[in-house]
Amino acid sequence: MPELPDVEAFREVLASCARNQRIEHVEVYDTGVLHGVTAARLRRDLEGRRFKEPQRHGKWLLARTDGPTVLLHFGMTGQLVCARPADELHAHDRVVFTVSRGRQLRYRDQRKLKGLWLADDAALARTLEAQGPDAAAVGREEFAAALARRRGTVKSVLTDQSVLAGIGNLLADEILWRSRLHPARKAGGLTEAELGRLHTDMRRVLREAVRAGRVPPRRTWLTGHRDDPNGHCPRCGTSLRHDRIAGRTTVWCPNCQPPPSP
Structure with missing residues (x-):
């Protein structure tokens, strides 16, 4: 998409x-x-x-x-x-x-x-x-404030165009993998440090993807492995997990992105 x-x-x-x-x-x-x-x-x-x-x-x-x-x-x-x-x-x-x-x-x-x-x-x-701020231009404080007041998972909030405009399924998974955040974490429960890291990683992923003209399936990126039959994390080698989160097929590394506490 x-x-x-x-x-x-x-x-x-x-x-x-x-x-x-x-x-x-x-x-x-x-x-x-x-x-x-x-x-x-x-x-x-x-x-x-x-x-x-x-x-x-x-x-x-x-x-x-x-x-x-x-x-x-x-x-x-x-x-x-x-x-x-x-x-x-x-x-x-x-x-x-x-x-x-x-x-x-x-x-x-x-x-x-x-x-x-x-x-x-x-x-x-x-x-x-009806759109949120553009993801490529939003500042750190505005980004943190938008996520902090949301009750949904961080994956659902990142892909909600009324919160943040421009992020889809592939980008959200890539950004969360970069930030070592499980996609089912609650957006409103992220710490200030986690929100800052998420914003930094989002901007970095977007800059590289814009230069490529797409979300590139690089082997050093999660997107380069998400469609592999037995995909492994390009960072630690752990088998990737697939599930539906926020109604979308979601891919993450269970080692790099530990699940939220019960």
């Missing part, structure tokens, strides 16, 4: 492909990815506009124009691709923006779990107000 690093990579695709370019044509090949807007209105409100500097907040990509903003959410399989008009259309290309310098920005999505919204300033503000 695309998480903050993936969406940041899509932001860079949009910037390099279409920033400051006039939207010549909008073609909707599948209305199933449109939310609250028709294909006709999308074309009417965007054709002739120019894409401005794109922004990202958590897992949301804000494709700003000199009119309304296109909000993109990539669900589990969404992508943003820069192509040429002559390039063959992919089977999962759902919406295509042709821009003035002979390029196309293509929203590609196999499972169509999320998609595109068209938002004026008020609607954009409402969407962002």
Whole structure:
């Protein structure tokens, strides 16, 4: 599933492909990815506009124009691709923006779990107000305060977009493994030192993942072993554990990340 690093990579695709370019044509090949807007209105409100500097907040990509903003959410399989008009259309290309310098920005999505919204300033503000601070920018004190007042597990809180925007399943497991914290620990029970370590490790993981354009499956990372049939911790060699925590498949090292006290 695309998480903050993936969406940041899509932001860079949009910037390099279409920033400051006039939207010549909008073609909707599948209305199933449109939310609250028709294909006709999308074309009417965007054709002739120019894409401005794109922004990202958590897992949301804000494709700003000199009119309304296109909000993109990539669900589990969404992508943003820069192509040429002559390039063959992919089977999962759902919406295509042709821009003035002979390029196309293509929203590609196999499972169509999320998609595109068209938002004026008020609607954009409402969407962002429902999100927590961006995980890549949140300060240590704000981060600690947000987690300290939550009753859920630290895994569920890290992946709650209303608390912290941008962290998904892979990132949460990687960050908790780095910090040697069991995912079932209560967020509100973490010590000040543990919260500080968690924030530091989160920022470090995010920086490295953003540089890679994804959550990288490196062999020195937990993510490089989570799908192994008999995965072992890359730090201590202990067999990894798998279970469902916060409704999601969760991977951790029982030696490096001891379970919470009963």
